[in-house]
Amino acid sequence: MTAVAVRGKRERVIAPLVTGQEIVLLVVVAALWFVLWWATPAFLSADSLRPLLIEVAPVALIGVGMTLVIVSAGIDVSVGSAMMVCGVITARLLVEAQVSLVVALLVAIAVGALLGAVNGVLIAWGRVHAIIITFGTLNLFQFVGRQLFGSQTVNGIPSTLDIFGRGDAGRTFGLPHSFLLMAVIAAAVWWYLRQTPGGRHFYAIGGDPVAAELAGVRVRRRVLLAYVVTGALVGLAAVFTIAKGTATLDQSIGSGKELAVIAAVVIGGTSIMGGRGSVLGTILGALLVQTVTSGVTQLGWPSDLSDLFVGVFVIIAVGADLLRERARRAKR
Amino acid sequence: MSAPRLSVKDISKRYGAVRAIGHADLVVEPGTVHALVGENGAGKSTLIKILAGAVTPDTGSIEFDGAPARIGATADAMALGIATVYQEPQLFRELTVSENIFLGRELRSGPRIDWAAQHARVVELLDLLGLPSKEATSQVGDLSIAEQQQVSIAKALAGDAKLLILDEPSAILTDAEIEVLFGVVRRLKESGVAVIYISHRLDELFRIADEVTVMRDGATLGTYPIAELTVREIAELMVGDVLDDERPTRTVPDGPPKLELSSLGLEGEFHDVDVTVKAGEIVALYGLVGSGVSEIANTVYGIDPATTGEIRLGGEPVRPISPRHAQKLGIALLPADRKAQGMFSFQSIAFNISVGHLPLLSKFRLWMDRGRERTVAKDLIDRLAVKTPSERQPIGAMSGGNAQKVVLARQLVRRPDVLMLAEPTQGVDVGAKEEIHRIVTALADEGTAVLVVTSDLPEALRIADRLLVVRGGTTVAEFGREASQVDVLAVAAGEVRT
């Protein structure tokens, strides 16, 4: 009691820790989990939640980067294809060149960052709208990925990848490592966005890039950074995806991920117009989407219905956002 | 005597065909407040944008504290210690007050922002400006416009400024807020900071400024100790020798008022505005920036419907709720912000003219009558003497004056009962201005009731049969055709008429 009182008295020197949208999301996810637990008690078992977390990890991880991109008023629809490129390179290195896991991991991240840099340079220096450039690179990366696959699958993915979430070696405190790693990175980015000048500058750019430039923000560098970080995280997410898959990697890796990630980011309260959003929201958004998908299967409903719910949640999230913004304008 | 804080020589700046500044010299001493005055469009904001590094001049040199300075970017200006509060606030709605104030030069402890240190400094600044310290962590989007303006000022004060530039800071502040601002400015001045202060409220300059530099038509005319001048004399300098140009005389036909505004008000903008305009009469509403004058026409046009009072049209009370509605009632408005509110940049002249009258220029309101459209466009191009090879030219490529004529032409496709013109000749060259005045007068002669809302005083006096001065959100005085510019300016700028 006293502790609370003391805290209450201390002056807040920074914007509040969590926003309204995040709390709403937390409540919605909690409510969904409760309903699912009530309908199928096994939902809240470790066996059920662990795969869910493993499944969430890559989407949330890319979502962390996508949050940077969207906060700075950009968008990246090429992440699915970039994931394919990173995935096939990593898998082939592991299987054919027998490189160690660490090397493969670093290569995946480097390749991802490189692809992100291609997007970033074209967008920041070519001064083309992000959605058009990334529509283009979506196709280009697809091409590269398929060329690298050479119409084959990569077989015999080594079990060293189990470290990212499989069996006892893959978890700590019962949580899969991929999820933990994602959480650590998300926390770091969250901290960066919230606490450092560079981080705050993303919000300024999303709000008004010209004014940001006038205030001395190096806008192009920031924009490039957003896409490079997203690319690097796509590389890591590709490794997670290989790790959670079977011993065979095929060309379906990454397909459709861009839309899933964007949906998670938007449900998480990040404004598609830029200037507002948080990493925490994105993770909750990803968790919500996966909960809905799993929930639909577990309830025995047609699995395709989950997309309908995702669509409805996106509409609700955007609607709530608009209402809040309108209330704010009205208050002024 | 030591070197001046700032010494500007022979600055000029062109925007395409528009000469914003032809020749500007300015010397500002440390520990003084230097007022910069001039009519709208005189080039004040352009000059300070050059000093802030937001705009690069075409010619000229700048010395700061006696040393030549190259200001190529905003960062250079900041490094010199030049802090600027722009006319339009450059703030980020989603960031907190504290973040806005320190954006681009955050205080750090290690890699992170030193929130506590920033907060302490921000609280100090807010205190100074009379804002509650809890606002430090509010998002700027949640603040009122006046509060945002004060945040802009706080932002400028946060660095250790040697030269503080304030571009019309008082336009949207209340008297009490202005008082606080003056206190701050005085304190800064005492500590040796040089301040450039731009304002249209000439009366307030006497309470704060030491010297005044007057600009007219993109040139500085000279610098004077403020104590040697009166409001009237400054006004005379600003206005120049166009003072007594001949005014065409015209007789206003007698008749009942066509447009009547009685006790019209819009929450937070203006109140108790009373205006009547007869058919065939030209009435001007004149007020300085922030006087609320610009909002009045918008309200009559249905952009922001009035919250109090009444609008009568030909004696019938009306309540326009949208521009569409207003147009149906026979009210037209030439908007003030030509680019944002008037122009469809990459569309043709014909398109720009016909867009407000599609039902009229179509068959069954569905099918464009292109022949008619072309005829109407060509006709108006001729009538308004728009300089263009064809009606198919895109408007975006035209000069400001010609573009303005095209936007005006749109209001004339159907002769409106009431034509309102907001800043009809802003950014328009002398010749075109002349023609626009001629057109407006001709329209009035044909029986249109014309209401001109302008901050260009010579213009108001030249074309209007009557002139109403708006100050503090309400109509305060009325002048006839014979009024002198200086009289009017003095009233608008705060001189109390006895």
Place this chain on the structure above:
Amino acid sequence: MTEIDVKAEPGLGSRMLRAVLTRREILLVILIVVVVVWMTLLGYGGYLTGPYNPDYLAASLVDAVPLAMLALAELLVIVSGRGGIDLSIGAIVSLTGMVFGFASGQWGWPLLPAILLAVAVGGALGAVNGFLVARLGFPALITTLATYYAFKSLAVVINAQQPISTPSIQSLYSLTASVEIPVIGHDIPNVPLGVFTFLLPAMVLVWLLLQRTTFGRRLFAIGTNDVAATWSGVPVAGTRMRAYVLAGVIAGFVAVYTTGQFASARPDAGTAGNGLALPAITIAVLGGVAITGGIGRVSGVLLAAILVTWLNAGILLLFEGNEGTQFQLLALGAVLVFCALLNAYTTRKYGGTR
């Protein structure tokens, strides 16, 4: 403030360069000629696996029909401005296709009412987008992403994953089969009927709509500057809403077309793989539609669709095996990025493309 005319009359060379750079149609025509000539030469040189001849070009137009029509739909919504875009267009094709399948294939409706139903449903789905975007002010990108998910899901669930391909649906193939054009047809290749029954009417109608009607004027007005449009008394929300409805209507026709072309109403007709929306947007952008609104022409979109179709058709003959379809991705991506960069460059140099 005096104004001076600084523009000197530019030379012929620079005028032509400017025309090529700023008039997208000219650039596209040049690219089409380059592709056709280059492919034909490769064919004569024996580098192609089959002849790249007029017959083939004509036959491959069957693929251009849905692509070009959906690009027209995107043209309408993108031109409407405020970030207008429709990611759900492929999902609308899927869902309306299924509705058409039910009506024509299972309920035994005659063709015309069935088509009208499909088109009406397409319009209604477009109205959902339009209502959210135009009336409520939702951002288009994210709204249509949401409805993409929703419509796609409904299309699959509505008939428990099953395509509808009853004999009455199968007979619709004649709508799209290749035909000999009367009178002159003897001397030129057979062209797919869909080009005449669907694409040309759609093109002409959209062109008339944009260039000749008051609606078109309003649409360009709101897309160019929606504040100025409001001030000019243009009903902004209503016009924008109509753009989305029309996009849905076009998607309805495309659904009928693909149902006929494939003799089957498929729940994934517009969403299989990457779906039809992304290529449609790509074609629109390639055709010179400015993503910021207010600029776009039917002719540009048509030429872009033809360019991509003929390039794709050529690539299949140039590369054997799986490479062929892979190089199609490369071509599409490269052409899009190239044109986008060119657009940005010309905007800076000449102040915008037209």
Place this chain on the structure above:
Amino acid sequence: GCTQKNTGQGAGTNAGGKHQIAFVPKLQGIPYFEAMNTGGKGAEQALGDATWLYQGPTQADAAAQTQIVRSFIQRGVQVIVVAPNDPNSMAPVLKEAQDKGIKVMTSDTDAPNSVRDAFVNQASTEQIGKALTDAMLKAMGGKGKYAIVSCGETAENLNSWIKVQKQYTAEKYPEAQIVDTVYAGEDQAKATQMAADLMNAHPDLTGLIGECTSSAPGVAQAVKDSNRIGKVFTVGLGTPKSMKPYLADRSSSSSILWDVEQLGYLTAWAGDQLASGKQFQPVNKVSDKLPAVKWDAATKTLLLGDPLVITKDNADRFSY
């Protein structure tokens, strides 16, 4: 790609007068169809007078397949073989091909309403459905609940097998029950996740069927991940190489398939027969490995043979 492919000859004819047999799979880059391609290439060697062509779309989409078929028509090949994503969708373009004098066939998946001259069937629908069911129930001990993780919702062959499975289970195993059928697309990871969800939703589930080559390893992986080996049994239509690790650790009990390379071989052979105008016999000797392939004239179907049960013992015999 710029090697000369058509040395100096006019359009339509082909090098050395060989029959060009073009195969369009549902999707490129998946082991199943690449193995068919291997078989087809083998036949090209063995037959001597045939050229085997293979080109697959990047997405499992009928429209993309049609485009490829059209390019083959343009090449003037003698035979076009398709494994249709949506059987009905292929009918029109196959008709077009036939009108141009090209022989058309289907393989792997039939397009029964089309004009195809022959269908090369890997095994009858009945047989596959029954074999899957028998294998599943054998592992489950003849009773219990099981679920199916299928792939594309609209895949005709998968759906017809599922139909047989449902009927046959109800008839022959009254104590067994199919509790759910879900669709994971061609996405292994999604199949794994859905299998995990199914096991949670039905704690008493003892069997999972992976209905296609991407979901077969997926369901096995899910069982392995949740430590339910020995409690939940899986059976699938998986390629030997991808199933090998799962068969070895018993997360998969067996895989039902057929010799995919031989299916490719038979397809090429059948195409060659058609191209040279030869009739199929009621029983055909195709090669040493395919000594007696049956032809059913009524349905114009060539039958590869019985389904193959792949276990950890014979998985090594296959290279795909």
